[in-house]
Amino acid sequence: MADLTSSRIDHAAPARTHSGVSKAVLYKWLSWIIPALVVVLWEVAARTGVIASQVLPAPSSVLGTALDLARNGELAVHLGVSLLRAVAGFVIGGSIGLALGILVGFSPLAQALLDRSIQMVRAVPFLAMLPLVIVWFGVGEVAKIFLVSLAVLFPIYINTMLGIRQIDPKLMELAKVIGLNWTAVVRRIILPGAMPSILTGVRYALAHAWLALVIAETLATTKGIGFLAMDAREFLQTNVILLTIIIYAIIGVVADALVRFLEVRFLSWHANYAQGVHK
Amino acid sequence: MNASVALSRDADIPASSENRIGDFPLAVSVRGLQRRYGARVVIDALDLDIQKGEFVALLGESGCGKTTLLRALAGLDGPDAGQIRAPERPSVVFQEHRLLPWATLWENVALGHEATVGRAGAAHALAEVGLSGREDDWPRNLSGGQAQRVALARALVRDPALLLLDEPFAALDALTRIKMHRLVKELVARHQPGVLIVTHDIGVARLLAHRLMVMQGGEVVEAGLTDQVLDDPQHPYTQTLVSSVLPV
Amino acid sequence: MTTSIETSFIDNDALMLRAVGIGKTFTLHGQGGVQIEALAGVSLDVERGECVVLVGPSGAGKSTFLRCLYGNYLASTGAIAIRDDAQAAKYLPITGAEPRDVLRLRRGVVGYVSQFLRVIPRVSTLDLVAEPLVSRGVEEDEARARASALLARLNVPERLWHLAPATFSGGEQQRVNIARGLIAEHPVLLLDEPTASLDAENRDIVASLIVEARERGAAIVGIFHDEDTRAKVATRRLELRPPVRHTAALH
Numbered sequence: 001m002a003d004l005t006s007s008r009i010d011h012a013a014p015a016r017t018h019s020g021v022s023k024a025v026l027y028k029w030l031s032w033i034i035p036a037l038v039v040v041l042w043e044v045a046a047r048t049g050v051i052a053s054q055v056l057p058a059p060s061s062v063l064g065t066a067l068d069l070a071r072n073g074e075l076a077v078h079l080g081v082s083l084l085r086a087v088a089g090f091v092i093g094g095s096i097g098l099a100l101g102i103l104v105g106f107s108p109l110a111q112a113l114l115d116r117s118i119q120m121v122r123a124v125p126f127l128a129m130l131p132l133v134i135v136w137f138g139v140g141e142v143a144k145i146f147l148v149s150l151a152v153l154f155p156i157y158i159n160t161m162l163g164i165r166q167i168d169p170k171l172m173e174l175a176k177v178i179g180l181n182w183t184a185v186v187r188r189i190i191l192p193g194a195m196p197s198i199l200t201g202v203r204y205a206l207a208h209a210w211l212a213l214v215i216a217e218t219l220a221t222t223k224g225i226g227f228l229a230m231d232a233r234e235f236l237q238t239n240v241i242l243l244t245i246i247i248y249a250i251i252g253v254v255a256d257a258l259v260r261f262l263e264v265r266f267l268s269w270h271a272n273y274a275q276g277v278h279k
Numbered sequence: 280m281n282a283s284v285a286l287s288r289d290a291d292i293p294a295s296s297e298n299r300i301g302d303f304p305l306a307v308s309v310r311g312l313q314r315r316y317g318a319r320v321v322i323d324a325l326d327l328d329i330q331k332g333e334f335v336a337l338l339g340e341s342g343c344g345k346t347t348l349l350r351a352l353a354g355l356d357g358p359d360a361g362q363i364r365a366p367e368r369p370s371v372v373f374q375e376h377r378l379l380p381w382a383t384l385w386e387n388v389a390l391g392h393e394a395t396v397g398r399a400g401a402a403h404a405l406a407e408v409g410l411s412g413r414e415d416d417w418p419r420n421l422s423g424g425q426a427q428r429v430a431l432a433r434a435l436v437r438d439p440a441l442l443l444l445d446e447p448f449a450a451l452d453a454l455t456r457i458k459m460h461r462l463v464k465e466l467v468a469r470h471q472p473g474v475l476i477v478t479h480d481i482g483v484a485r486l487l488a489h490r491l492m493v494m495q496g497g498e499v500v501e502a503g504l505t506d507q508v509l510d511d512p513q514h515p516y517t518q519t520l521v522s523s524v525l526p527v
Numbered sequence: 528m529t530t531s532i533e534t535s536f537i538d539n540d541a542l543m544l545r546a547v548g549i550g551k552t553f554t555l556h557g558q559g560g561v562q563i564e565a566l567a568g569v570s571l572d573v574e575r576g577e578c579v580v581l582v583g584p585s586g587a588g589k590s591t592f593l594r595c596l597y598g599n600y601l602a603s604t605g606a607i608a609i610r611d612d613a614q615a616a617k618y619l620p621i622t623g624a625e626p627r628d629v630l631r632l633r634r635g636v637v638g639y640v641s642q643f644l645r646v647i648p649r650v651s652t653l654d655l656v657a658e659p660l661v662s663r664g665v666e667e668d669e670a671r672a673r674a675s676a677l678l679a680r681l682n683v684p685e686r687l688w689h690l691a692p693a694t695f696s697g698g699e700q701q702r703v704n705i706a707r708g709l710i711a712e713h714p715v716l717l718l719d720e721p722t723a724s725l726d727a728e729n730r731d732i733v734a735s736l737i738v739e740a741r742e743r744g745a746a747i748v749g750i751f752h753d754e755d756t757r758a759k760v761a762t763r764r765l766e767l768r769p770p771v772r773h774t775a776a777l778h
Contacts (some may be wrong), residue, residue: 516558
């Protein structure tokens with residue numbers, strides 16, 4: 001019948017460039033080229049005056065500022081204070097969220113009593129809360145930590161509750177037949193089973209916590225990254241402003257990496273998170 | 280209504296003279312069991328004895344109460360009336376494997392008995408079901424038949440007095456099912472628990488069971504030697520059941 | 528013929544099987560409750576070293592009688608007793624016995640060769656034949672060796688030994704069946720047309736095996752469809768006639 005006029009080339013082996021480097025590695029290097037190129041162009045543009053240094057300082061200038069602040073200890077102080085507020089808020093909000101989530105997850109009665117109220121509070125927009133928080137707690141540390149805790153509480157609460165709810169009842173039956181005691185049931189079945197959901201909650205909580213912190217640090221304060229940013233604004237120190245933004249970005253990336261690490265640690269058994277499949 | 284419910288669960292039924300039939304100790308004993316769902320009586324006045332080493336098949340259509348009976352014996356649902364004397368921890372193999380996806384195979388097998396069974400005991404049990412060397416593997420890497428074998432290993436690992444099987448092969452393909460039949464036969468011959476299998480598959484009963492009980496509407500309508508009940512059924516329902524299946 | 532069993536097995540050491548007044552009526556509920564009387568009032572004593580051949584026309588209930596003796600069918604009337612040294616009275620009444628005891632007897636005392644090979648799929652011929660020995664505690668290797676010898680004697684080609692018998696010819700399947708039934712050398716043997724699908728040569732071999740069993744002291748009850756074999760193996764014949772009041776033949 002029809003002649004085979006062209007032949008297909010099958011790509012069975014991993015594609016390799018002429019020099020023998022695998023495609024995956026090549027693409028990884030490629031992904032850094034654009035940012036690197038941008039930084040170089042930016043530096044050149046700033047140095048040659050194409051961009052006014054007030055508008056967008058050169059990367060080298062930002063780096064210089066960072067080193068200065070690091071050297072005189074200021075960077076460490078502000079960073080430390082911000083992180084402390086974030087961690088405190090995370091721990092407090094996270095614990096309460098976890099506890100409430102577990103309680104409501106297990107007890108339909110608790111759910112009936114508590115869930116609706118919690119959802120109502122959650123629905124209130126954050127910025128609307130701000131004035132109220134100031135009235136209650138003033139503008140001190142407590143207010144800031146309170147805001148962060150609130151931001152953390154809701155994602156953790158919801159995801160914990162959901163995680164517990166969707167545990168396979170057949171596994172609970174199995175536990176009953178095997179005769180596992182309460183702690184064993186929690187340790188071996190409930191916690192691992194709810195973990196994917198809980199870690200999702202942690203991810204959201206970290207994002208919300210940081211957002212809350214940025215807002216909280218607009219309140220009167222003499223320390224913290226937010227203060228640093230506001231202070232820089234007062235004195236038009238654009239490079240400091242840029243630095244704080246970059247710091248925020250880095251912390252966001254680190255937080256995400258942290259969660260990824262936790263996922264690998266606790267969820268390697270899950271098909272979606274498995275590192276390769278072996279049969 | 281006289282509802283006396285006595286559910287005694289010991290580690291095993293104590294070996295005394297009233298707990299034996301002939302030379303063989305009882306694995307489970309039931310008298311006058313009743314189970315209700317709301318107002319509907321699902322099982323009524325059921326008596327049952329199974330000795331250690333005895334393999335009993337419970338045959339019947341869906342809804343006849345056989346799974347309800349098994350669950351009552353397993354301690355999953357309490358009796359509404361009657362007495363059950365059963366081991367505290369019967370071993371159960373369900374239709375689904377019910378392995379913990381976040382635990383390795385050996386952890387699954389040793390679940391609840393880590394102290395007594397340990398990794399070595401679990402590895403031995405896995406070898407018995409033909410999965411030696413895979414103690415550290417994960418349930419997600421197993422086929423349906425393999426996962427069910429791990430469930431079997433888990434059930435047998437601590438040499439139970441009573442083994443309950445709830446249609447354990449129903450979800451497997453025909454070829455795997457045949458292999459599983461033979462595996463169960465070997466394991467039971469070796470460990471000698473009392474066994475109750477709930478099934479709607481006559482072939483399984485014929486192959487594995489010493490004794491057959493036919494259930495209809497929550498009642499045992501016929502019981503006896505397996506091949507006698509299947510080849511010479513007395514009860515109308517048994518006759519219908521048997522004749523509706525192609526002869527093996 | 529006495530109608531009680533009581534001390535017969537104690538008094539008579541050679542008595543292996545006693546059936547008294549056996550009747551069997553099938554009630555077919557699915558067909559309006561029609562009743563078919565297959566047996567009426569059959570009695571039989573069998574001693575060690577005897578081979579009783581059941582004779583009679585088709586429909587006389589010969590096969591039914593054998594299956595009642597084995598406990599495969601539930602006798603409607605009468606009593607069946609088989610020697611069982613584990614009991615005080617030295618016999619087990621098959622009718623109404625605990626399934627567990629009947630199974631014990633089947634493992635150690637009563638062998639049965641049916642007309643049809645009904646086995647587990649995908650098990651090799653050798654393992655099938657060795658299984659009755661293995662389940663009595665014989666070492667696997669020895670069991671397989673004895674199974675091989677018996678299969679060879681029955682002219683089952685060696686190349687078939689590791690295959691499952693599902694694809695064998697009728698004659699081959701029957702010989703595997705016979706091997707499985709005879710290998711454990713039961714003291715009581717019930718044989719239901721074991722030579723039906725065999726050619727003359729193989730029939731002779733089977734007949735010799737039966738005679739050997741008989742001379743070993745087995746008590747045998749059998750149905751054989753050809754006169755030659757009957758003449759060779761029988762020490763006695765029992766004639767069965769179809770019960771007078773029956774509505775349809777049931778063999």
